[in-house]
Amino acid sequence: MLVDFNLKEQFKVWKRAGKPIPKEYFDLGIAFWLLDPDAGDYSPERVAQQYLQTPFSDSEKTRTQLRAYAEKKLKEYKLEKIFWDMEMPLLEILADMELAGIGIDRGYLRALEKELEKRLETLTKAIYKHAGETFNINSPKQLGEILFQRLKIDTQGVKKTKTGKVSTDIDTLLLIQDRHKIIASLLEYRELFKLLSTYIRPLQELADDQGRVHTHYIQTGTATGRLSSQNPNLQNIPIGSEWATKLRTAFVAEKGYRIAAFDYSQIELRILASLTQDPEMMKAFNENVDIHALTASKVFKVAIAKVTPEMRRLGKTLNFGVVYGMGAMAFAKSSGVSFADARKFITEYFNDFKQIKIWQEEIKAQARTYGYVTNLNGRRRIILGAAGMGREVAEGERAAINMPIQSMNADIMKLAVIRIAKELKKSGWYQKEVRLLLTIHDELLFEINEHIIEEATRIITKAMESVYALRVPIKVTKKIGENWGAYE
DNA sequence: TATGAGGGCGCC
DNA sequence: AAACGGCGCCCTCATA
Numbered sequence: 001m002l003v004d005f006n007l008k009e010q011f012k013v014w015k016r017a018g019k020p021i022p023k024e025y026f027d028l029g030i031a032f033w034l035l036d037p038d039a040g041d042y043s044p045e046r047v048a049q050q051y052l053q054t055p056f057s058d059s060e061k062t063r064t065q066l067r068a069y070a071e072k073k074l075k076e077y078k079l080e081k082i083f084w085d086m087e088m089p090l091l092e093i094l095a096d097m098e099l100a101g102i103g104i105d106r107g108y109l110r111a112l113e114k115e116l117e118k119r120l121e122t123l124t125k126a127i128y129k130h131a132g133e134t135f136n137i138n139s140p141k142q143l144g145e146i147l148f149q150r151l152k153i154d155t156q157g158v159k160k161t162k163t164g165k166v167s168t169d170i171d172t173l174l175l176i177q178d179r180h181k182i183i184a185s186l187l188e189y190r191e192l193f194k195l196l197s198t199y200i201r202p203l204q205e206l207a208d209d210q211g212r213v214h215t216h217y218i219q220t221g222t223a224t225g226r227l228s229s230q231n232p233n234l235q236n237i238p239i240g241s242e243w244a245t246k247l248r249t250a251f252v253a254e255k256g257y258r259i260a261a262f263d264y265s266q267i268e269l270r271i272l273a274s275l276t277q278d279p280e281m282m283k284a285f286n287e288n289v290d291i292h293a294l295t296a297s298k299v300f301k302v303a304i305a306k307v308t309p310e311m312r313r314l315g316k317t318l319n320f321g322v323v324y325g326m327g328a329m330a331f332a333k334s335s336g337v338s339f340a341d342a343r344k345f346i347t348e349y350f351n352d353f354k355q356i357k358i359w360q361e362e363i364k365a366q367a368r369t370y371g372y373v374t375n376l377n378g379r380r381r382i383i384l385g386a387a388g389m390g391r392e393v394a395e396g397e398r399a400a401i402n403m404p405i406q407s408m409n410a411d412i413m414k415l416a417v418i419r420i421a422k423e424l425k426k427s428g429w430y431q432k433e434v435r436l437l438l439t440i441h442d443e444l445l446f447e448i449n450e451h452i453i454e455e456a457t458r459i460i461t462k463a464m465e466s467v468y469a470l471r472v473p474i475k476v477t478k479k480i481g482e483n484w485g486a487y488e
Numbered sequence: 489t490a491t492g493a494g495g496g497c498g499c500c
Numbered sequence: 501a502a503a504c505g506g507c508g509c510c511c512t513c514a515t516a
Contacts, residue, residue, distance in 0.1 A: 159501090161496095165495095168495085224505080229508080232509090236509085238498060327502090333503085334504080402506075406500095
């Protein structure tokens with residue numbers, strides 16, 4: 001059997017050369033990642049040093065030793081199924097996705113770049129004028145001096161960075177927005193500069209000569225089982241703002257194809273409902289009730305029909321906050337209510353969804369007792385600090401609460417990808433008429449030949465919704481368009 | 489010239 | 501004072 005590190009890169013080379021991929025293979029980095037997904041570094045050097053207590057030598061013998069050790073541990077930790085049925089099949093699919101890449105319209109991006117540069121120049125001049133001098137707007141240090149010393153903007157309520165300087169982050173700028181005219185220009189400058197430097201310019205650089213960009217998925221990149229994406233990271237492309245939509249418009253389907261996005265709807269909350277078996281939350285999903293409105297109606301004690309958009313917004317923040325183990329401070333900050341009110345809402349929330357609180361306590365106890373937590377499929381994460389005291393305990397507890405949810409999400413997505421690839425291979429469409437391009441945690445992005453789009457859509461939706469049985473239904477929404485920015 | 493910390497910010 | 505889980509990447513600036 002083929003045993004090595006970085007098989008995905010190897011497979012890409014072979015696939016490009018038309019060489020077949022072996023039936024069975026064992027990726028060492030992924031195996032050691034499953035054993036301790038927090039370690040961060042799964043290089044042959046680190047792994048050999050830690051597990052064999054010897055520097056890595058690229059030999060059959062070393063690889064066999066590492067495999068023997070990893071297999072023993074995978075078995076001991078009951079991670080074999082995840083390794084063989086999820087991670088190994090996924091590896092080859094990721095290679096296919098990376099090879100496919102996603103098309104970008106380089107001419108359009110270039111035009112967008114020019115437009116942004118022009119606007120940024122105007123903003124820069126306006127900022128200098130307000131400041132009365134030129135300075136490096138991108139330097140938080142210099143910007144802080146301009147705002148709070150030279151312009152003497154009131155620092156009432158402005159937070160400090162960890163090195164004790166006044167912050168100039170977006171929250172601060174919004175807070176002091178009414179205190180000086182310069183702030184409006186700064187806010188716009190920040191958004192545009194980010195877009196230009198992080199996305200618009202690098203994407204053009206990274207496109208191949210066909211105008212396609214090929215991200216690299218890191219299968220060992222997270223502690224929860226998610227994938228990460230780099231060079232470029234296509235999992236954090238802006239969404240929502242006007243400029244973000246313009247940027248997404250640059251991601252285009254090939255002629256005769258469409259971009260199709262499939263989204264798991266509120267998957268993490270469905271997982272939460274399923275794991276906790278909270279009767280109220282399960283009922284909501286089983287009856288297709290708007291979950292954020294339901295939460296609002298409970299904590300505000302009004303009928304669902306009487307829930308205002310503002311109340312629903314708070315309900316949504318609460319629901320997501322629970323998934324992350326949020327405290328009153330964070331809730332107050334992100335929702336805008338007072339600290340006292342935040343505490344009341346959270347108390348009320350756990351009163352309404354009693355099982356959620358119980359479940360959270362169970363998970364925390366697990367982390368304390370064993371030093372790790374697992375999800376339903378056996379994926380594990382070591383939680384340090386949960387047995388100690390102080391800030392680190394709280395951090396460990398939050399990570400512990402989030403892990404079973406986020407990792408289950410990751411598992412469902414991985415299983416869906418594997419199922420979809422299998423289904424598509426039956427018709428011969430796999431990575432031809434139907435190309436899986438991106439996975440973005442709860443979303444899959446495809447490029448699909450318009451002639452078969454309806455049939456393909458049915459196959460994909462069905463696979464995603466049925467690949468894993470939760471105690472509540474899993475729902476998928478789809479969006480189709482000729483690019484990633486505008487849907488039909 | 490390279491590196492890494494710090495500040496900041498994009499996404500789910 | 502006070503960060504809510506998981507990521508990757510940009511620029512600045514001090515240091516090597």
